[in-house]
Amino acid sequence: MALLLGCIADDFTGATDLAALLARSGLPVSLRIGIPQEKRDRSEIAAFEVIALKCRTSPVDVAVKQAHRALAWLREAGASRFFWKYCSTFDSTAEGNIGPIAEMLMAETGAAQTIYCPAFPENGRSVFMGHLFVGEQLLSESPMKDHPLTPMRDSSLVRLLTPQVASAVGLANRNVVSKGAAALKTHLEQLHGDDIRHVIVDAVCDDDLRTIAAASFNMMLLTGGSAIAGQLPQFYIEQGLASLSEHRQALPKVAGGSIVLSGSCSAMTRRQVARYTGKVASLRLDPIVLAQEGAGAALEWLRQQSPDAPKLIYATAEPDEVRRAQERLGRDKAGHVVEDALSEIAHEAFDCGTRRFVVAGGETSGAITQALGITHLAIGPEIAPGVPWTFAAVDRRQIALALKSGNFGGEDFFTDAFDRLETA
Ligand SMILES: Nc1ncnc2c1ncn2[C@@H]1O[C@H](COP(=O)(O)OP(=O)(O)OP(=O)(O)O)[C@@H](O)[C@H]1O
């Protein structure tokens, strides 16, 4: 099948979120972890190819270089349209990497203009008059203000993006979007005439996303969250660029122990962890202790558990505890000791027979997936909007892996996840 859209995601949970929303169309989606090393066989290329990077908080030059290599791979695989996926809460450091990567992709592909559409109404993210809301709260008043790595203290996407790009940032607001695709197209052309190449687009509901997709599905480069991407397949099908085949990939049945590993400190993960600790054997990790003593005690705890019983190991903590750890260790070191420990634990769990992994947190998922040496994920059923089960091979054994974005899923997500696998 022809490659319709080459996608680059800035973290691993974001990549599975994107893959899940594209997969709702019934068209084949392939998710590759990092830039593939092997030579591509055209017959193995899916309609949607997603490359998961772990570059959300990397220095700008490192992130741009990685995205550049991902673009080269996608082009060689046959892509001529591209999607740059970042977080629905626009998570980035002050300098990037949303803008710099978009600019690089525009320069390389010759895209004269692109849109920025992080809205994901199904998960409560909407953009109105250029301001991002999480539920009913402005981004800067939501729990995202306390994120351990990318605290979001402004809600204006124009203000957030402007310092990240070289040219002016414009807005297509809800009044324009609500007039329909033709009006939005005209507005984008007018902005282009004024040399505005970066355009934030408002969206508060799925109808808005459909209008935006109708106006922009032919653009060389689109950027945003998974929800706008999820609207694109229907336009490709309508244009005759793709057709639904009856052939669906058979997904494996995965037997073996279950574990939840959480390095996310997001508000929803904190609630999910609190629920799940009451239900299964649980162990809390303290970054300050990990920095002094390593993960040995946690590995020992894991070995003493029954291999088949579900269990939870988490560093998830309230914002004041995160602050305390960061003051003692520094922000990056606090993050890395947790990611390293959870990666070691994931390895040990695999060696002890665990085959079903739920991982909470984008950075955490990146660290664990890389540590397990996973290079490709097949996309399975969605547990909650934007969180699918995925399947991969580790040492030639099948595992099931659900990578959960910090704020996705309901309070019983961990229980729901394992239940969903039983019924898949
Ligand atoms: N107790 C803690 N103290 C300090 N840092 C922590 C603690 N627990 C976890 N961390 C770090 O916080 C970061 C959380 O980021 P991560 O991307 O994994 O979660 P998230 O932001 O909730 O998820 P997403 O990006 O999918 O929304 C990780 O680097 C993790 O190692």
Ligand SMILES: O=C(O)[C@@H](O)C(=O)CO
């Ligand atoms: O868009 C989102 O919110 C998620 O896919 C994500 O990127 C979280 O890391």
